[in-house]
Amino acid sequence: MPNGCSPTFTLLNLQPGYSGEDAYNALSDLRSLEILIHLFALFPGEIVQLCTADRDLALLWCGMQASDFQTVGRGVAFDIAPVEALLPRGALEVWHNAVAGLS
Template structure:
């Protein structure tokens, strides 16, 4: 959680304003480099959410979850991560108890939209952890970016 919090604090100032089309590739790379530097997996929900804010110039669920602004604080990052951690816990419950009908009840529309848009599937236990596949909907990552992200996640192994 601390690594993800530091990661969000690092990228927030550069993503507080919408990213111009000409800067998308540079910001994308900066985010992936920061994730690596802070020890945050590229395949994580938090990285997916941050990348979504880059490629979606209009309002999107990820922007509303992360609420980036220039003076982003530890408390802001903690609040955003608390929402995303609920989704991480949901993934673990789905993987560890596949026979159970598991759901997350929330009044947070943006959290629900992001969860549906992340399109997690093939959720299962793997060793001491879990594995899952995310195939983001166009509303989270438009197709060319979704393919790019999937290739980079695969390359990061």
């Protein structure tokens, strides 16, 4: 992404003067993805979609490459394979190393 700016960065609106309203909006966006994930896990036989005009939210969702949604106890589980442009440089390698350490 140009200037190191990723969809994650622009979705969270991290900039000088970050306000409580900005934080609320970012958390609302992330909550909508959490609800979408739960719907995929709870209703695997249904067609589910999230309609949004928020380009950065859509890019974040696509960039996460979430799959294999399933219910686990009272929660849900899913796999992600984020594209490299979604994260800051070097973060994907750190993430892979952390996940490998859990095995």
